[in-house]
Amino acid sequence: MSTVRFATNGNATNGGTNGVAKEAKGNGNGNGIDITNGGKLNNANPPKVYIGSPHKDFNPSSNDSLDGNHCTYELVQSVAQFLLDRVSIRPKIGIICGSGMDGTTGCLADALTNSTSFPYETIPYFPTPTVPGHMGRLVFGYLGDVPVMCMQGRFHYYEGYPLWKCAMPVRVMKLVGVTHLLASNAAGGLNDNYNVGDIMIIKDHINLLGFAGNNPLMGPNDERFGPRFPAINRAYDAPVRRMAKQVASEMGINDITHEGVYSVVGGPSFETIAEIRMLAALGVDAVGMSTVHEVITARHCGITSFAFSLITNKSVTDYESYEEPNHEEVIDMGKQREPVLKEFITRLVKKIEADRLSSK
Numbered sequence: 001m002s003t004v005r006f007a008t009n010g011n012a013t014n015g016g017t018n019g020v021a022k023e024a025k026g027n028g029n030g031n032g033i034d035i036t037n038g039g040k041l042n043n044a045n046p047p048k049v050y051i052g053s054p055h056k057d058f059n060p061s062s063n064d065s066l067d068g069n070h071c072t073y074e075l076v077q078s079v080a081q082f083l084l085d086r087v088s089i090r091p092k093i094g095i096i097c098g099s100g101m102d103g104t105t106g107c108l109a110d111a112l113t114n115s116t117s118f119p120y121e122t123i124p125y126f127p128t129p130t131v132p133g134h135m136g137r138l139v140f141g142y143l144g145d146v147p148v149m150c151m152q153g154r155f156h157y158y159e160g161y162p163l164w165k166c167a168m169p170v171r172v173m174k175l176v177g178v179t180h181l182l183a184s185n186a187a188g189g190l191n192d193n194y195n196v197g198d199i200m201i202i203k204d205h206i207n208l209l210g211f212a213g214n215n216p217l218m219g220p221n222d223e224r225f226g227p228r229f230p231a232i233n234r235a236y237d238a239p240v241r242r243m244a245k246q247v248a249s250e251m252g253i254n255d256i257t258h259e260g261v262y263s264v265v266g267g268p269s270f271e272t273i274a275e276i277r278m279l280a281a282l283g284v285d286a287v288g289m290s291t292v293h294e295v296i297t298a299r300h301c302g303i304t305s306f307a308f309s310l311i312t313n314k315s316v317t318d319y320e321s322y323e324e325p326n327h328e329e330v331i332d333m334g335k336q337r338e339p340v341l342k343e344f345i346t347r348l349v350k351k352i353e354a355d356r357l358s359s360k
């Protein structure tokens, strides 16, 4: 595996030859309006849409930057171009590894061959993960002969990033050419039939953060990514879910594989007993702190999405219980299940690729 260390975050040192430094400079006044033209709109240089900027007048005076509260299509494009300039493979499948599956050793990303790896801090404008167990590398390579790009570590709302920024790498995937997203996560199991170590294929979600008025698509919308009001009722692709169930049968792990509803909470505190009981009453089978913002962002820009949870702990529903969930058990369970999950994902990736090529 080769590791690329070209530039520190936001400071591309390539002199603009790959479009990164050039794009990052914007037009000098930061709003896409040609001030040499009496402030009139210049059609060749339409105003930029500052995605994820619910603040002020959507007209930041500084250069485009992910440090502040805004981001543009052009900026995401420049990040994608930065990567495309440095790798030769063109993956159609993007993978996001959840807690415990993205550690330093034995993780899925290590299974990639002919790989090139970018620590997040070397990718312009990329956030950096702060959670133990989330390594923080973007790895391009082949998984069972299929080209993929793999996020070894993701971003959570509780780390302090707005949701659009947590999900920004999904938009980078889109502009790199990805058509299918596979996301994994660690989750607490609410369904009585689930055991620790089981896999839950996500068939739907309840976006509790969205109920509270927080969504990765909030703020101005750039139609080049997708529509203002995207449908999300078919977010978890049925054919890919069928393929995943087929994989589970082939691997002989049907008894530990389920299909269910995932709900996202903001974290980082785990849930109270009353909250778990409420979620169970709502029909939630597993609860976690990620994935939903990524899938919404992926569906918005037309990426076919699949996600699954590894049940790393059973949610506590009993006031008499002395059990407490903790992050260490989450990571331990991820490590224990690593070989099974690696096989599961590798086989699924092969099926998706075969299906993609046959339906061309």
Ligand SMILES: O=P(O)(O)O[C@@H]1C[C@H](O)[C@@H](CO)O1
Binding pocket: 097, 098, 099, 100, 131, 154, 156, 184, 185, 186, 187, 267, 288, 289, 290, 291, 326, 327, 330
């Ligand atoms: O990134 P995921 O959703 O796998 O991580 C879960 C949620 C928290 O980040 C952490 C709690 O232990 O695991």
